[in-house]
Amino acid sequence: MTSFLQAAILGIVQGLSEFLPISSSGHLIVIPKLFGWQGVVDSLSFDVALHAGSTAAVVGFFWQDWVKMVSSFLKSIGGGKEKVLSDSNSKLLLLLVFGSIPAALVGFLFQDFIETNVRSALLVGAMLVIFGLVLWGVDKISGQKRKLDDIGWWDTLLVGVAQAVALIPGVSRSGVTITAARWASLNRESAVRFSFLLSTPAIVGATLLTFKDYLPAMQGIALQAGLKDGSENGFSVLFVGFITAAISGWLAIKFLLSFVQKHNFNIFVTYRIAFGLFLIIWAFR
Numbered sequence: 001m002t003s004f005l006q007a008a009i010l011g012i013v014q015g016l017s018e019f020l021p022i023s024s025s026g027h028l029i030v031i032p033k034l035f036g037w038q039g040v041v042d043s044l045s046f047d048v049a050l051h052a053g054s055t056a057a058v059v060g061f062f063w064q065d066w067v068k069m070v071s072s073f074l075k076s077i078g079g080g081k082e083k084v085l086s087d088s089n090s091k092l093l094l095l096l097v098f099g100s101i102p103a104a105l106v107g108f109l110f111q112d113f114i115e116t117n118v119r120s121a122l123l124v125g126a127m128l129v130i131f132g133l134v135l136w137g138v139d140k141i142s143g144q145k146r147k148l149d150d151i152g153w154w155d156t157l158l159v160g161v162a163q164a165v166a167l168i169p170g171v172s173r174s175g176v177t178i179t180a181a182r183w184a185s186l187n188r189e190s191a192v193r194f195s196f197l198l199s200t201p202a203i204v205g206a207t208l209l210t211f212k213d214y215l216p217a218m219q220g221i222a223l224q225a226g227l228k229d230g231s232e233n234g235f236s237v238l239f240v241g242f243i244t245a246a247i248s249g250w251l252a253i254k255f256l257l258s259f260v261q262k263h264n265f266n267i268f269v270t271y272r273i274a275f276g277l278f279l280i281i282w283a284f285r
Helices: 003-019 024-035 044-086 088-117 121-141 153-165 173-183 188-218 221-225 231-259 266-283
Strands: none
Touching (some): 088 188
16 A cells, blocks of 8 residues: 555544544554554654644634634723623633643643553553543433533633543543533533634644654655655655545534534444454454
């Protein structure tokens, strides 16, 4: 299988699993190991390209929401605290900033440790199963009465802490934040939308930091992949991963927001448990 096809497959996997509640990091750690893929698609530089694609997807999908929030905040800030908090869009912006703090702190303190020591197939499998069951249980018992405008500071802190937990591979950022939002009794569509909006600063920030750290390594990508023509083809592989992740990510966001209007999360829970059990068995092969 060519590196270009591998890149396209992993790009699609990244885009879908980043936003569906099934864990992108878990899939990207395990799939190259399962199939023995090495070179460019098993490099940190390729991870950067995939996460850049996810960034493009979530920013591209929600850019109007962010423009509206920032615009409302700038218009209301002159009226003081009461004016800012009385405007739903400006308040939502502050909530998203507040909710991003836990993941930023945990990422700053423990990201290197997690990337080095917490990447086993056994752990990914266990997290897929455990947090899949948690999603199922919480979704089953939680109400549907609250909308996005009803979310408060404590609700946001809960979802923000959940997003920090998602740094562990296999947990799933979207899965655990949706779970936390459902625990706060947000209806499914509002829970998914808030999860995606809250993920935007985290995804953008993580991509920029990782890009800065690994930009020099990208110059040697083609040599890792064994491709003809040097870095030109190497960067082409990165671009394939980026564009497929961006397109599939955008489609995944659109799909899930529509899907949860009529359905629960059982199909994703079933997949998580099945894939998680497979990984646990595979880890003991």
